Amino acid sequence: MNRASTTNSKMTPYLFILPSFLLLIIFIAYPIIMNVVYSFYRFSAITMTSGKTFVGLSNFAELFKDPIVWLSLKNNVLFAAGSVIVQVGGGLLLAVFLHRGLKHGFQLFRTIFFLPVVMSQVAVGLLWSLIYDPTVGLVKLIYEALGTPQVALLGEREWALSAVLATACWQYTGYCMVMILAGLQAIPEVLYESSKIEGSSTIQDFIYITLPSIKEVLSVVTLITVIGSFKLFGYIWVMTEGGPDHATEVLTTYLYWQTFRLDRMGYGSTIAAFLFTITLVFSVIRLLSIWKREGSWK
Amino acid sequence: MKNKKLLVLVACLGLLAPSFLFSGGEAETSGPEKVNLVWQTLSSDLRNGVQDEYIADFEEKNPGVRIDHIHQENDTYKTAIQVALASDDPPDMFFVWGDEYCGKLVRAGQVADLTEAYDTPWGDTITDATKTQFTFGGKIYGVPRHMSSKYFYYNKEHFQKAGINEMPQTWQEFLDICNRLKNAGFTPLTIGGKDSWQECHWISIMNQKLMGLDFIMDDYNLRRDRAKLFSDSGYVKALQMFKDLDTKGYFVDNAHAIPRHASDALFYTGQVSIIYSGTWAVQIFNGSRENTAPPEFADKWDMFRMPDITKGKGDQNVILGAADGYAISSKTPHYDICMDFMKFTTNMENAKKWAAIGNLSSVKGAVSADLVDEKTAWIAKDVATASGMVGWMDTTMEASVVKVYLDGMVSVLAGDKSPEQVMKEVQAQAQKVQDEKGPIVYK
Numbered sequence: 001m002n003r004a005s006t007t008n009s010k011m012t013p014y015l016f017i018l019p020s021f022l023l024l025i026i027f028i029a030y031p032i033i034m035n036v037v038y039s040f041y042r043f044s045a046i047t048m049t050s051g052k053t054f055v056g057l058s059n060f061a062e063l064f065k066d067p068i069v070w071l072s073l074k075n076n077v078l079f080a081a082g083s084v085i086v087q088v089g090g091g092l093l094l095a096v097f098l099h100r101g102l103k104h105g106f107q108l109f110r111t112i113f114f115l116p117v118v119m120s121q122v123a124v125g126l127l128w129s130l131i132y133d134p135t136v137g138l139v140k141l142i143y144e145a146l147g148t149p150q151v152a153l154l155g156e157r158e159w160a161l162s163a164v165l166a167t168a169c170w171q172y173t174g175y176c177m178v179m180i181l182a183g184l185q186a187i188p189e190v191l192y193e194s195s196k197i198e199g200s201s202t203i204q205d206f207i208y209i210t211l212p213s214i215k216e217v218l219s220v221v222t223l224i225t226v227i228g229s230f231k232l233f234g235y236i237w238v239m240t241e242g243g244p245d246h247a248t249e250v251l252t253t254y255l256y257w258q259t260f261r262l263d264r265m266g267y268g269s270t271i272a273a274f275l276f277t278i279t280l281v282f283s284v285i286r287l288l289s290i291w292k293r294e295g296s297w298k
Numbered sequence: 299m300k301n302k303k304l305l306v307l308v309a310c311l312g313l314l315a316p317s318f319l320f321s322g323g324e325a326e327t328s329g330p331e332k333v334n335l336v337w338q339t340l341s342s343d344l345r346n347g348v349q350d351e352y353i354a355d356f357e358e359k360n361p362g363v364r365i366d367h368i369h370q371e372n373d374t375y376k377t378a379i380q381v382a383l384a385s386d387d388p389p390d391m392f393f394v395w396g397d398e399y400c401g402k403l404v405r406a407g408q409v410a411d412l413t414e415a416y417d418t419p420w421g422d423t424i425t426d427a428t429k430t431q432f433t434f435g436g437k438i439y440g441v442p443r444h445m446s447s448k449y450f451y452y453n454k455e456h457f458q459k460a461g462i463n464e465m466p467q468t469w470q471e472f473l474d475i476c477n478r479l480k481n482a483g484f485t486p487l488t489i490g491g492k493d494s495w496q497e498c499h500w501i502s503i504m505n506q507k508l509m510g511l512d513f514i515m516d517d518y519n520l521r522r523d524r525a526k527l528f529s530d531s532g533y534v535k536a537l538q539m540f541k542d543l544d545t546k547g548y549f550v551d552n553a554h555a556i557p558r559h560a561s562d563a564l565f566y567t568g569q570v571s572i573i574y575s576g577t578w579a580v581q582i583f584n585g586s587r588e589n590t591a592p593p594e595f596a597d598k599w600d601m602f603r604m605p606d607i608t609k610g611k612g613d614q615n616v617i618l619g620a621a622d623g624y625a626i627s628s629k630t631p632h633y634d635i636c637m638d639f640m641k642f643t644t645n646m647e648n649a650k651k652w653a654a655i656g657n658l659s660s661v662k663g664a665v666s667a668d669l670v671d672e673k674t675a676w677i678a679k680d681v682a683t684a685s686g687m688v689g690w691m692d693t694t695m696e697a698s699v700v701k702v703y704l705d706g707m708v709s710v711l712a713g714d715k716s717p718e719q720v721m722k723e724v725q726a727q728a729q730k731v732q733d734e735k736g737p738i739v740y741k
Contacts, residue, residue: 044406045380045381045383045384046380046383046384046402046403046406046408129557133556133557133560134551134552134555134556134560135550135556135560135561135563135564136560136563150551150552152552152554152555152556153555154492154555155491155492155552155554155555155556155712156555156712157712157714243492243494243705243708244492244554244555244705244708244709244712244714245705245706245708245709245712245714245715246705257701260376260377260380261376261697261701262697262698262701263380263402263697264698
């Protein structure tokens with residue numbers, strides 16, 4: 001093989017990744033960069049062709065002073081915390097139960113718990129809105145059966161976010177469960193057998209064998225859940241539109257309002273840049289953890 | 299080897315090709331007489347049917363003209379049209395709500411001035427009240443297609459059982475009626491308060507009745523002195539009167555958390571006696587639309603106007619309502635054909651088709667008793683006796699101010715905030731917007 005063809009054969013892999021690379025540049029990188037550029041301008045969508053006003057950092061100054069941004073961020077954090085506790089925690093318990101506690105019907109239960117995951121967020125949001133409906137919902141029947149005054153869950157500031165969180169947990173706990181289950185199935189059975197010979201209890205098995213073995217899976221599932229909580233939009237938009245009075249406002253819904261309803265394209269871009277930075281941090285953490293585990297970035 | 303490399307290159311280009319192929323503009327047309335227009339509208343099955351009929355008829359009469367009808371549901375439309383208008387190639391004609399919604403497009407130079415067209419005989423066929431909602435700075439920028447208003451719908455059986463024979467003429471009489479219904483064991487009122495535009499409609503007309511149209515418009519358009527913006531006690535009073543209906547137990551429980559459709563259902567299933575609803579609800583309550591009231595409910599209800607607030611400063615004969623219609627893009631190179639099409643959709647024959655599906659057509663004389671149901675005919679007559687119209691607040695006020703106001707109304711109904719607190723927040727937002735953009739004026 002001569003030198004030219006060696007060079008060419010080195011080029012071939014790059015040619016193969018070129019289409020995806022170009023698509024990534026056009027549809028991911030370019031919009032992200034333009035979003036950051038737009039965040040330094042003030043402009044309206046309906047007058048976009050007639051120009052934008054450069055406002056420097058004033059959108060960012062407004063962002064840091066805007067109480068609704070901080071309220072939205074707080075809601076995102078609460079949602080993430082709740083999701084991790086219920087979805088990852090619940091998923092772990094379900095996975096352990098299915099893996100070690102269940103003698104029959106393993107596949108049936110795994111399918112049942114996983115089923116909600118395949119539904120769209122909008123459909124699930126609408127379904128749960130009906131369940132919570134204070135006039136016709138299932139929740140109304142429960143309150144009536146209990147004989148207590150009804151709380152309109154999606155309409156009360158104190159309850160609305162928890163009600164949406166419960167919906168997300170119903171849908172995604174099964175997803176966490178399946179991920180963790182895959183981790184559990186990879187643990188060599190011999191570890192449990194030898195611990196049994198040593199006379200360890202089930203709880204000791206869980207703490208000293210199961211948890212350390214699925215540490216990596218748990219961290220990945222947790223990160224996915226946290227990132228998902230910051231990208232949350234569908235449920236909120238369908239169920240409450242961020243209301244009542246911003247009680248369920250999250251960064252994505254607030255940026256949607258600012259951008260498309262109030263026609264503040266520049267400020268909307270600023271919120272998007274802020275949100276992007278947050279999710280980027282979590283993504284980097286996730287990548288770093290993978291690199292650390294694998295020992296090299298390759 | 300070379301062939302393989304060529305193959306790889308071709309494969310790469312092949313993968314990329316679709317994105318380039320389909321990113322181009324519209325297809326070339328062969329002759330100058332061929333015109334492609336885009337008409338973007340708000341969808342509903344009934345309305346889409348009639349609009350498609352207009353297109354087919356117009357295309358038949360105007361060979362060479364092709365109109366693409368794009369339509370979206372309400373929420374999607376609001377976003378989609380904004381994105382479409384931001385492009386260099388916006389739709390030639392598109393749906394607009396009247397008042398501030400159209401006004402902001404006028405200020406942005408997005409819509410064509412149609413004033414000249416109104417100087418023709420066709421202009422006189424459109425009712426004045428609907429024209430005013432598209433008039434800015436003395437010029438007309440839209441073709442109204444129909445108007446909507448809002449009435450109290452009541453359950454006749456409930457009224458009879460509570461011994462109510464007279465419809466209320468004053469707010470006090472209205473409160474008395476609610477009280478009598480409550481004492482007779484009925485829940486007097488419902489509202490789909492989870493959808494904040496429901497509260498907004500009550501407050502829109504109450505503000506007008508308490509303070510007067512010209513007065514409130516100076517606040518809504520941010521034209522008042524900074525310190526005095528939204529400072530009139532009438533604003534707090536309107537919210538308070540509204541909240542009192544809840545405090546007195548006239549509204550259904552959890553009114554602030556009920557979705558609009560559920561609220562409608564509470565009325566047409568006889569669980570609540572009165573609902574304040576739009577003229578579009580006639581078809582819901584007489585069961586002529588699918589999945590609405592049972593047919594037997596059609597005879598069980600009637601309507602009355604919101605009564606006078608006796609000491610209010612506003613003209614009590616002004617009703618709540620708004621027109622919507624179409625605008626022509628200022629960027630279209632086919633203004634004349636667009637205007638011809640707009641006139642075509644509002645000629646008497648086509649206006650009657652629009653009225654026949656339950657719309658209060660903006661064309662004079664199009665809504666006749668032989669075409670529409672008894673209730674719609676009554677509304678058409680009643681609207682004609684009104685001395686004016688105040689629009690929905692969410693289309694007459696600057697968007698970020700009204701967002702604070704709307705959220706505030708829900709909070710008042712939920713008991714989370716006081717009317718004073720809400721109006722302070724509204725004032726602060728109004729002042730902020732006035733500082734940034736100045737008052738809303740038209741050249």
